[in-house]
Amino acid sequence: MDNDITIHNMSYAFPGKRDSPVLSNVSMRVAKGEFVSIIGSSGSGKSTLFKLLAGLLDPTHGTIELPWIQDGKRLGQVAYMPQKDLLLSWRTVMENCLLPSEFASGRQDKVRVQADILADLERFGLSGYAHAYPDELSGGMRQRVALLRTLLTGGQLMLLDEPFGALDALTKREMHRWLIELWEGLGKTVLFITHDIEEALLLSDRIILLTPGGQNQQLEDMTVPLPRPRHSDMIYEPALVQMRRLLEEQLHAKR
Numbered sequence: 001m002d003n004d005i006t007i008h009n010m011s012y013a014f015p016g017k018r019d020s021p022v023l024s025n026v027s028m029r030v031a032k033g034e035f036v037s038i039i040g041s042s043g044s045g046k047s048t049l050f051k052l053l054a055g056l057l058d059p060t061h062g063t064i065e066l067p068w069i070q071d072g073k074r075l076g077q078v079a080y081m082p083q084k085d086l087l088l089s090w091r092t093v094m095e096n097c098l099l100p101s102e103f104a105s106g107r108q109d110k111v112r113v114q115a116d117i118l119a120d121l122e123r124f125g126l127s128g129y130a131h132a133y134p135d136e137l138s139g140g141m142r143q144r145v146a147l148l149r150t151l152l153t154g155g156q157l158m159l160l161d162e163p164f165g166a167l168d169a170l171t172k173r174e175m176h177r178w179l180i181e182l183w184e185g186l187g188k189t190v191l192f193i194t195h196d197i198e199e200a201l202l203l204s205d206r207i208i209l210l211t212p213g214g215q216n217q218q219l220e221d222m223t224v225p226l227p228r229p230r231h232s233d234m235i236y237e238p239a240l241v242q243m244r245r246l247l248e249e250q251l252h253a254k255r
């Protein structure tokens with residue numbers, strides 16, 4: 001419990017829009033090592049929630065507790081992958097992956113960092129692409145580079161904002177397998193924003209449905225009743241069909 005992420009009665013309104021908060025009295029708890037998906041209609045505040053967790057914005061009211069953060073600085077302790085992959089087009093895959101070490105405090109042995117990145121690229125199915133530029137890669141490969149760079153920023157918590165939204169169904173499925181293997185191997189806490197209910201059901205331990213603004217934002221919090229390892233056919237199990245219907249209804253009702 002001590003390692004849980006805790007958000008308590010948190011509200012956030014953008015400057016100049018104090019009367020219409022994007023997030024209003026939101027509370028949630030996420031256990032260390034959990035994989036939790038956040039779904040919600042467009043504009044319900046999902047990306048804003050991630051920016052608050054990453055420390056890029058400060059709550060207007062309420063608190064966010066990340067128990068492992070020592071000095072209050074979240075940069076480098078929370079790995080945040082924004083909706084757009086933001087790979088630098090003028091830098092190679094290797095140079096993009098070197099960014100976190102360039103920002104890190106203290107001197108790092110560059111030769112060693114590069115050797116580690118080469119090993120990671122192999123693990124991520126990207127061997128031979130260290131010197132390629134982002135626009136020479138497929139969508140799935142770009143996302144893997146962006147995820148690797150996110151991982152290299154370190155930290156216990158990974159915030160992934162619709163990482164697979166733009167991928168075709170087959171690539172998406174491969175990326176799911178790969179992400180789950182990675183998550184199981186690293187034991188990190190993952191928060192994952194998606195619009196794809198099936199994706200949320202197959203990947204997550206829990207799904208949190210964020211409803212748009214209002215005075216007291218209610219969160220639906222559902223545990224996914226599936227063992228691991230999971231496979232795509234599980235989506236047809238009666239408990240999942242029922243849960244999917246419920247989520248779709250809630251999502252449409254709250255628009």
Ligand SMILES: Nc1ncnc2c1ncn2[C@@H]1O[C@H](COP(=O)(O)OP(=O)(O)OP(=O)(O)O)[C@@H](O)[C@H]1O
Binds near residue numbers: 014040041043046
């Ligand atoms: N910098 C900003 N200044 C003012 N309003 C903003 C800003 N960024 C976002 N908003 C508003 O806050 C609300 C929530 O935006 P947010 O991006 O968090 O939603 P979301 O749930 O992630 O949406 P989507 O699913 O479309 O990505 C929206 O109404 C948006 O217009």
